[in-house]
Amino acid sequence: RVTIPGTYVDEDDPSYFLIGGPFKSCLAHYLKNDLQFESNLSYLSGSAEVYEKWNWESGRPVPRYEGTVSLGYPNQCEELSKALRRSDFLKVFIASGVYDLECPYDSVLYSINHLNLPVERRNNITLHLYPGGHMLYTNPEAHAKLKRDLREFYQDILGE
Numbered sequence: 063r064v065t066i067p068g069t070y071v072d073e074d075d076p077s078y079f080l081i082g083g084p085f086k087s088c089l090a091h092y093l094k095n096d097l098q099f100e101s102n103l104s105y106l107s108g109s110a111e112v113y114e115k116w117n118w119e120s121g122r123p124v125p126r127y128e129g130t131v132s133l134g135y136p137n138q139c140e141e142l143s144k145a146l147r148r149s150d151f152l153k154v155f156i157a158s159g160v161y162d163l164e165c166p167y168d169s170v171l172y173s174i175n176h177l178n179l180p181v182e183r184r185n186n187i188t189l190h191l192y193p194g195g196h197m198l199y200t201n202p203e204a205h206a207k208l209k210r211d212l213r214e215f216y217q218d219i220l221g222e
Contacts, residue, residue, distance in 0.1 A: 143178045159198035
């Protein structure tokens with residue numbers, strides 16, 4: 063567990079200290095070496111600059127208070143409902159972490175249960191809960207279980 067003195071302020075999440083650098087390095091390597099993508103632009107991960115410039119049109123707006131940035135929150139439930147209604151073969155896999163405070167399991171479950179879908183299409187959604195937080199795959203136990211569950215999910219879809 064990583065902590066910092068004082069209280070959480072803006073981008074001072076102590077967990078970024080352990081995973082931020084390695085994740086950015088891996089992404090840069092993947093983009094350049096595997097996808098042969100190169101750019102002279104800087105990569106900006108979660109930061110105030112990114113959030114302020116993000117297009118939040120698909121989300122739900124929240125009131126703006128003086129001295130704050132009104133970001134709203136992303137919500138793709140309507141689009142997911144439409145896609146699942148249009149395609150009887152579309153399957154959705156959702157992985158949720160027990161300790162995820164960004165996308166809490168109960169919120170995910172609530173969203174799924176309130177999708178505008180016929181009962182038979184709800185069977186096209188697979189939801190798994192793992193021991194971990196928002197980036198649950200950083201927990202070795204959760205990573206192994208996620209890998210097994212995804213393999214099974216893909217095998218079922220492909221009929222293997």
